[in-house]
Amino acid sequence: MRLVLPNPGLDLRIPNYEDLEKMEKEDGDRPKWDNKAQYILTCVGFCVGIGNVWRFPYLCQTHGGGAFLIPYIILLVLEGLPLLLLEFGIGQRLRKGSVGVWRAINPYLTGVGIASMLVSLLIGLYYNTLIAWIMWYLFNSFQGPLPWTQCPLNDNRTGFISECQQSSTVDYYFYRVTLNASASITDSGGLQWPIVICLLAAWTVICICYIRGISTSGKAVYVTALLPYVVLAIFLIRGLTLKGAMNGKLLSEGVEGTGLAFIVFTEAITKMPGSPAWSVLFFIMLLCLGLSTLFGNIEGVVVPLKDLNLFPKKWPQEALTGVTCLVSFIICLLFAQQSGLYWVTLFDNFAGSIPLLTIGLTEMIAVVYIYGIDRFNEDIKFMIGKKPCIFWQISLRFTSPLILLVILVFYLVTQAQQELTYLVWDPDYDEFPTLASVPYPSWINVVIFVLAGIPSLVVPVYALCRLVFVRCKKKMNQAKIFYFV
Template identity: 60%
Template sequence: MRLVLPNPGLDLRIPNHEDLDRMEKEEAGDRLKWDNKAQYILTCVGFCIGLGNVWRFPYLCQSHGGGAFLIPYLILLVLEGMPLLLLEFAIGQRLRKGSVGVWRSISPYLTGIGIASMLVSLLVALYYNTLIAWIMWYFFNSFQSPLPWTQCPLNENGTGFVPECQESSTVDYFFYRVTLNSTASIADSGGIHWPIVVCLVAAWSVICLCYMRGIGTSGKAVYVTAILPYVVLAIFLVRGLTLKGALNGVKFLFTPDVDELLQASTWLDAGAQVFYAFSIAWGGLISFSSYNPVHNNCMQDAVMLTAVTGMTSIFAATVTYTIIGFRATEKFDNCVSQNIVTMINAFDLHEDNITTSNYEAAYNRLNSSYPDIVLGLDIKTCDMHTFLSEGVEGTGLAFIVFAEAITKMPGSPFWSVLFFFMLLCLGISTLFGNIEGVVVPLRDLNVFPKKWPQEAVTGIHCVYLKPFSCATQVDWIP
């Protein structure tokens, strides 16, 4: 018996259980299905666990009092994220269509919402693949020793180093000048940066190869792209904990600043991160769930994915903070060393008179005995908490902070290859969902003839010309 619903015709557009069983049998040879439940879960995990877990979530923790941000994030993950995730799973599984198809089934007047979701996925795919191209560039440049961002390049005469690099830092110079070759103004687009174009072509080629037959090939690729990042993160956690000062970063992460819980911005950023993590309303998860059996337990899937996303975010943040702690300790030690040299030169002391172990006592003694002289010295404030709180968001965390920290590790090329290959896997597995959020709605709109094979549709979507606009010298990605 059908329900009488207020939306005219909705009861005819939403199939009941009998219709679903019949539809599943009819589409058995036409519609793709997951080979097994593990492929579906890993694909969803790969889509939700992306680059933001490595460089956006740790920054939000850093900006909102460390462990204090974890409390609203986990609360909203359950109260906000999981119900919306369940809705996307349920509607995709029930209607067996993409974002355009499900909204059209609810009401033909809502088709535009599905088209908007498709356009969002398209724009994010362009954005994400540009990041993957940058990651590929760093990955390819990691197979050399020393790493190219370890030291400044020589000037044209070969008589010294490039002044721009000396005035900034080696990692900043390599990222902004060598990798991006950024222009001085966003109004100046510059020309095509061909090294990045080559990486873009390579990135789209990898995506097309992995997604050539839809979930038939991407479902197998996720065994590598979704699982390998966890292995690499575990390796980096073990390595990170052996670095000097790593525990300072971990303590900072899990020590909550309770006052931050009273700030509205903390809760707003936590809610935004939940939407960002699950990619709510982008259409990818709706498309993924449409390939499930009609009687699949989607509620169990939503609970499982929510738990995995929350634990992975904390796990990735812990790994990141071991590196942040190591970097902050390096800065603190350098700051103290510079102050020691300044005081030794000013008071003509022996090198052994002031060391890092007795620095505070020596400074207090000199300051009390010769306050006027100490006041005139260029003594920098060395505060560990300040160095730990220095926020670096987005690409800067991966391409500058991590790249700089890796150069200080023994065997830095190995760790660089491992790190950027992990980012490559994270980016590719997330891009699967973005492409799915575009290809399936296009089929729902009958843009491509139904007789066209999946390979042709994927190839058209991955056409190489469309990302070239993201390969100019304008640095527009934060």
């Protein structure tokens, strides 16, 4: 006996296999990938982003080093891959965006698509801020020596700035020259106009590339998806040949995810011959990683907006993309303040944590127990010629949802027991240049609720609102019938 919840009207909301074949023949003018390689590289580019260079190594080091990879690989197999199969399979079967897919499965699940759209937007905001920082470093790499290789002179030109001498040239360049970071998230300090210009350039590039469609982005992925692996391999080989390769700065205290890309790597580059050329190559690599990820994020925002009919139907997708990027740029001015680094850290910690767990759990429950796992198996067989093996059956039905639920509960319990703190660059700190750990102000809980709570609650709130609407509409119709009778 298989448990499948009642879902009336499903067959009327989804196309049958004959309709899919007919759609395939009629969509001759629909933009398509030139070949499978472009599609695979696009998926790789979306999955492997800046976080793999900017954040993952830091998290790996601070959570046990090599031992961290053991649970990571286990969860990748038991959780990540089944969820990837589920999303790819159901998206390809229904041929809709995130809102359209879940609305077709059941109208009460439309909130899943809206939540996914919000998470894509929030992550895209601070990811493109990182691209703006990358552009700043890239522009400043075309000079020798590199500007972060030496401390600047003080105002009297009698010596070097003491703040730089107390820390290091790469630390000072990142925290003071690039970001001019304030000592608190409550001290905005005004806009950093070089970063504002870089943000404008970053959103302009994303907008233009996305508007050009897969005819352009499909060819660009040959560079954006492959170049990072070539460059990282070169850096790995070069790094292992340097003296003291086993005593890297990753082992030191105070290197955050952000610091890894913009401090540790930049310092390593200064020790390489022809450092400006290596710096240009490194930040072009980071730019490729960022752009390939942002293409997917923008797709995850624009398509659901179009499905929700929040804009006039006459608007072309290009106009919708332009509006989305313009609004995103305005919001990103928050990150261009002197306190912008701390806002990026806040978004990074909460925008993609609880919401992604709740969305993933809801998607698995929806496909397995509302759409029907047997129906999903037949869909996979229709598309690739065979059903998923026993591993996928066990994972999708039991293992993966249970693991997601356990992780979500433990995460919430752990966060509730911890004091919320963040690291700041404060020259007046007694242990400077170590970053000072300070508590967040109380009002930051409201921001955290916006980042993590609202996307998570969209799913049940939308379902509840729809239930109330349907019930009220039904009562009104009954009242009209009674009146005419």
